[in-house]
Amino acid sequence: MAEIATDFNSRTVEYEQLLSDFKSLLKRTKLKFTIQREVILETLYNSDEHLTPEDLHHLIQEKYPELKTGIATVYRTLALLEDSSMVTSLSFGAQGKKYELGAKEHHDHLICTECGSITEFVDEEIEKRQHSITDALGFQMSDHSMQIYGICKNCQK
């Protein structure tokens, strides 16, 4: 019933929930709900990877070739989603950014410089320290990201 319990540490969000959040967002900002937008959200949801706009575009073309979704729409939708904090982007190394759904549990990243794989992790200790730091400095934190670069277990072999 009533409000969704604000569950700190909320775990994986259901797709239905996500979709309905997206629709609310669109309604609120008087934007339209289109097939392309839905497909982009769904593809992001179904991927555990961090995707580049191009990755996303390819995945969509494979799955829904009849839509002939343009790369421009992918960029436009990602920008929209990022503005609304529904996805977050990660930029590092070479050119380009990678996107992931922000609704997933918050986490930081271990990035392997050998194979490019990204491992996620969360550490409460660090999260707490971040709050202490920003509080102490009078900085109003809205988001943060942490990347650790190195060589993953696999590539060390």
Added chain:
Amino acid sequence: MAEIATDFNSRTVEYEQLLSDFKSLLKRTKLKFTIQREVILETLYNSDEHLTPEDLHHLIQEKYPELKTGIATVYRTLALLEDSSMVTSLSFGAQGKKYELGAKEHHDHLICTECGSITEFVDEEIEKRQHSITDALGFQMSDHSMQIYGICKNCQK
């Protein structure tokens, strides 16, 4: 000659030291020491800011107009310095990367999404946790970066 003493927690490095490290690096890789390369290193050293390649290029053109340093050389030198870990780059938000001298004391970043200013900080607690985490996961850390986004004290007014 022998290796540079690996001094954990090394504090601000002197320019002379830095320059000589740079020369060793060049010698080791059979590259040449040129005025342009020196000027780029010096400009990075003298700046407390995180510079884009274009910023750097402008600063150099102002200070040494007679060199007519090309932007391509700035890019080439930054790539060289980054490969050798003498500078690190930070990429976020819009397009482009910002560079800073890696020899400076390690630190993380508070980035104001209003004014774009970058504040640096260090937290031993977090540094320690990072090591614990990578150790636990069998990940061989070579570097890391953390950014906290939000609104700085000034912009909250």
Added chain:
DNA sequence: GTCGCTGCAAAGTCTTTGCAGAGAG
């Protein structure tokens, strides 16, 4: 002298934008 470096301009990437027709509300 040799061979790498540099500036310039041209070529590449990755992203954004303009436009006319398609489609959601």
Added chain:
DNA sequence: CTCTCTGCAAAGACTTTGCAGCGAC
């Protein structure tokens, strides 16, 4: 119906590259 979206292609922003002459060693 109206007004936003979309795909396409062209335009932009940022980087990289090819080349001929210059300069470090």
